[in-house]
Amino acid sequence: MKPFLKLIPWYQAYKRDLPWRQTNDPYLIWLSEVILQQTRVEQGLPYYLKFSNRYPTVKQLAKANDDEVMKLWQGLGYYNRAKNMLGTARAVVALHKGIFPNTYEQLLTLKGIGPYTAAAIASFAFNEAQAVVDGNVNRVLARYFGIEEPINSHAGKTLFAQLANDVLNKKDPASHNQAMMELGAMVCKPTNPICHDCVLQQTCVAFTSGTVNQYPVKLKKQPPKVRHLHYLVVNHARHTYVKQRKNERIWHNLYEPPCIETSAEADVWSDPNAKQIATNHSQVTAAFSCKHQLTHQTIYATFWVIKVKRGYEFPLAGYEKIAITELHTLAVHRLFDKFLQMYTLHW
Ligand code: SF4
Numbered sequence: 330m331k332p333f334l335k336l337i338p339w340y341q342a343y344k345r346d347l348p349w350r351q352t353n354d355p356y357l358i359w360l361s362e363v364i365l366q367q368t369r370v371e372q373g374l375p376y377y378l379k380f381s382n383r384y385p386t387v388k389q390l391a392k393a394n395d396d397e398v399m400k401l402w403q404g405l406g407y408y409n410r411a412k413n414m415l416g417t418a419r420a421v422v423a424l425h426k427g428i429f430p431n432t433y434e435q436l437l438t439l440k441g442i443g444p445y446t447a448a449a450i451a452s453f454a455f456n457e458a459q460a461v462v463d464g465n466v467n468r469v470l471a472r473y474f475g476i477e478e479p480i481n482s483h484a485g486k487t488l489f490a491q492l493a494n495d496v497l498n499k500k501d502p503a504s505h506n507q508a509m510m511e512l513g514a515m516v517c518k519p520t521n522p523i524c525h526d527c528v529l530q531q532t533c534v535a536f537t538s539g540t541v542n543q544y545p546v547k548l549k550k551q552p553p554k555v556r557h558l559h560y561l562v563v564n565h566a567r568h569t570y571v572k573q574r575k576n577e578r579i580w581h582n583l584y585e586p587p588c589i590e591t592s593a594e595a596d597v598w599s600d601p602n603a604k605q606i607a608t609n610h611s612q613v614t615a616a617f618s619c620k621h622q623l624t625h626q627t628i629y630a631t632f633w634v635i636k637v638k639r640g641y642e643f644p645l646a647g648y649e650k651i652a653i654t655e656l657h658t659l660a661v662h663r664l665f666d667k668f669l670q671m672y673t674l675h676w
Contacts, residue, residue, distance in 0.1 A: 333496040333505070335528040340508030345370070345515070349377065350507065355429035355454035356387040356421075362446050363414045367407055367624075370514070376405050387429065390415070391422040399582055399660035406663060408580055417441035433459045444490075452502040460493035461506040465513025470496075471545035472517060475534030479548045553627045559589045559597040560632045560665070561606050564614070565641050570648040571659065579623065580662040586632075587645060597633070605644040611637040617671055621664045632668045 344350070347370065349361035360380055364373045379401055384390035390398075395415060402411040420439055421429055429450065430436050436447035444462070451457035460466075467480045470492045478485040498505035516523050524536050535541040563569050563586070571584045589600045597603050607613065615634040620627065643650070651659070656669060 330496045332529055332532045334498065336508040336512065337498060337501060337504045339528045340504060340511055343515075344507070344511055347374070348381070353454045355431070355450050356390075357381055358450050358453045359417075359429065359442075359446065360390075360414075362449050363410055364405070366410060368405060372405070376402070386427070387418050387421050388427040391418040391427070393418075395582065396660055400658075403660055403666065404663065408583060408662070409578075412581055413441040429454070431455050433457055449506070452506045456501070456503050458497060458499045458502045460490070460497045460502070461510065462490050462493045463510060463513075465517075466493055466509045467513075468519065468545050469509060469513045469517045469529070472522075472535035472541055473529055473533045475538065475540065475544065477546055480545045481548050551625075553623070553625050555593075555627050556629070557591050557593055557595075558628055558630045558664075559591060559600075559603070560585065560630065560668070561587045561589065561603060562632055562634050562668070563587075563606065563611075563641075563643065564634055564636045564653070565643070565650070566639060567653050568650050569653055569656070570643050570645075570650055571656075571661075572648045574662075579626075582660070583662040583665075584659040585662060585665050587648070593629075597631070602645065607633075607635045608637070608641070611635050611641070615672070617668055619664075619667060621667070628664065630664055630668075632672070634672070 349357055352358065361373075361377050364376050364380065368376075380390075383401065384393060393415065395412075398411055398415055399408065402408065405411075417439055420441075421427060424439075430439070431451075432455070433447050433451040436442050436450055437444065442450075448459040448461045451459045452461060464480075467489050470476065470489055471480060474492065476485075476488065476492075478488050480486075480489060493509075496509075512527070512529075516527050517529075522541060524530055524533070524541065527533070527536070530536050535544050569586060571586055573582060573584050574580050575582070587602065587606060589597055589603050591597055591600065598607070612635070613633055614636045617632045617634075619630055621630055622628075661669070
């Protein structure tokens with residue numbers, strides 16, 4: 330489509346200089362895409378540099394120790410991504426001898442690689458004519474064509490994928506895809522788009538009809554679930570008790586102290602596990618409360634620090650005793666890390 334031909338020259342003149350744009354190594358492109366999902370470029374960049382330095386090839390990542398990878402990922406959130414990333418790296422080594430498949434269709438056969446990532450790798454690394462469709466691209470298309478179909482509806486997903494392929498520059502899909510994503514990130518931004526600097530302005534439906542703020546249309550999401558979590562942090566002669574979360578939907582494989590979930594009104598100390606952990610001879614020396622927002626959950630957390638006497642026997646199975654000074658060596662979730670950062674000086 331003619332107006333979209335202006336995108337590549339614009340991109341070449343104004344693109345941000347980012348390390349994953351200077352390579353056509355499918356592994357590094359994949360790594361950057363995994364890190365940048367649901368993450369801003371400024372936040373993801375140091376993680377990309379850390380991972381690409383520590384594991385310069387997919388074979389090295391596949392051989393990595395799980396805990397080390399989780400530790401390196403710490404702070405980036407959405408920890409399942411790190412777990413899935415390792416799984417995919419190992420599958421590339423096991424099934425393809427460490428060489429990434431070089432077509433969209435073959436990339437899709439790898440567990441953990443969906444249409445978006447497959448299109449990104451196929452176009453950026455192998456210049457295959459596959460349109461990348463992410464939030465930035467959807468927003469540009471919704472505004473440019475004035476699309477009323479919600480971007481997150483089933484019909485919307487099909488429609489936007491079709492439109493993205495219709496406008497794709499088949500001669501240089503790699504640059505075109507990069508340019509669409511860059512335009513969405515830097516010009517056609519979610520709020521306050523810079524229409525006066527946009528190469529698509531003259532033929533953009535939303536701009537010419539003064540309706541930019543009405544697009545993209547989205548179906549309303551369910552409000553996040555509210556949870557009340559109590560963490561019992563035992564101080565036993567400067568040691569504490571933590572457990573690695575297993576088979577959990579969030580924070581999989583990360584360490585945390587005993588956790589008790591209650592309703593908003595309930596008193597944690599009426600819980601049988603809490604009563605067992607904080608015996609008559611222990612003393613609650615501090616409580617630290619905070620709110621933590623995840624995509625689908627709002628967590629109100631309280632960390633109770635419980636000082637116990639020598640001879641104390643921790644009552645629950647499956648926990649490891651660890652010196653408080655060694656806690657920093659474990660991969661912990663963001664919420665526990667928040668507590669540790671606040672509390673380090675007060676143990
Ligand atoms: S003119 Fe404005 S609304 Fe239209 S594509 Fe460009 S930045 Fe987006």
